[in-house]
Amino acid sequence: MINPPGLLISAPASGTGKTTVMLGLLRALRDDGLVVQPYKSGPDYIDPAFHLAAAGRPSFNFDTWAMDGDLLGGIAAQRDGADICVAEGSMGLFDGVATRGQTGFGSSAETAQKMGWPVVLVIDVGGQAQSAAATALGFKSYNPDLPFAGVILNRVASPRHERLTRVGMDQAGIKVLGCLPRRGDLKLPERHLGLIQAVEHTDLEAAIAGYAAFLRENVDLDALKEAARAGAPMAAHPLPTPPAQRIALARDAAFSFTYPHLLTGWRAAGADILPFSPLADVAPSPDADLVWLPGGYPELHAGALAAATTFKTGLRKHAATKPVHGECGGYMALGAGLTDKDGVRHEMAGLLGLETSYEKRKFNLGYRRAVLAHPMPGFDSGAALRGHEFHYSSILAQPDAPLADVFDADGNPAAQSGSWRGNVTGTFFHLITGEVA
CATH class of the missing domain: 3.40.50.300 (P-loop containing nucleotide triphosphate hydrolases)
Structure with a gap:
């Protein structure tokens, strides 16, 4: 090299x-x-x-x-x-x-x-x-x-x-x-x-x-x-492995925040990335093993997402038998509702009970270390993950079981634990990598 x-x-x-x-x-x-x-x-x-x-x-x-x-x-x-x-x-x-x-x-x-x-x-x-x-x-x-x-x-x-x-x-x-x-x-x-x-x-x-x-x-x-x-000499190592073989990845102006090293690692390991656009009311590929909704700006497109019936129907059908994961904006889209900055509530996919709001902005920023209390795609219960959180939303309701114990960079408990229900998981933190034991 x-x-x-x-x-x-x-x-x-x-x-x-x-x-x-x-x-x-x-x-x-x-x-x-x-x-x-x-x-x-x-x-x-x-x-x-x-x-x-x-x-x-x-x-x-x-x-x-x-x-x-x-x-x-x-x-x-x-x-x-x-x-x-x-x-x-x-x-x-x-x-x-x-x-x-x-x-x-x-x-x-x-x-x-x-x-x-x-x-x-x-x-x-x-x-x-x-x-x-x-x-x-x-x-x-x-x-x-x-x-x-x-x-x-x-x-x-x-x-x-x-x-x-x-x-x-x-x-x-x-x-x-x-x-x-x-x-x-x-x-x-x-x-x-x-x-x-x-x-x-x-x-x-x-x-x-x-x-x-x-x-x-x-x-x-x-x-x-x-x-x-x-540059300093560094040994080349494989990038992170994929959480599934065929991954339907939401990709448009509402969902675009995915780290390049993750996607490159997934593809290098042979995974098929199947992009689709919720904003265009496109359902995830029916033969996908996993649907992944990354972060982005769903709050700017909440009305369009609420009206995207083909997307939501396909997502719910997938979640009945196979895993779905959302990060930050993707997590909000999996919830019951999202209230925009004007105080208007928009119905989301309803796969989780999460209710979020941008009416009163709350700044959430920082590194996160999460120890999973329940499995999520690519990681077993007990796995420690590293990522970061960066959003302005407030949680109005989160009735589902917590996904992880989450801590900031100094080891202090963080409030946003993520949640899970059935085959669906979601986090407010964006995954960077799993910790090496």
């Missing part, structure tokens, strides 16, 4: 423009004739779909909190055939959880260090000049063992602003890899979980091409290529 050089694009905080930098860089490198392998550090479904559009290769998540060395190695192996790897960080560079007595566990910095990739820090210099160098120097010095390539200055107001900011960086010994002038059209549209989904962007290809042209004009691409280092 080849070991191509790589970089990690990060920032001091969210909202600094690192995703638009990432997309422009992926496309610019691809336009230069390089085969670019994108990655995302941390639990995120939305950014990897944008990465795929920019790079032309599926993007995979690294998660150093949830994944052991074998799984990280299996995901690292997806770089085979690439000329360069580019990973995008999440939140700020050192932001993670304070587990195992250390801060930043599961952070982008930890991903960069494990992979051996230098960090490129995107700094929003709006409202400051030489002071930005103190921020950059602090990030460079915080962990001296972390390879640091330099900075890209974003939202630079004028040539004078750039000159002053560069003076500070020169004094601090920080390499400037690019300066991006302030432009209002570089912001990607967002909603409450982050960016809108790539499939919803009305002109994504034109936007990415524009980002690439902008980076080519204002960033030293050759210096970035030179800064990239070969």
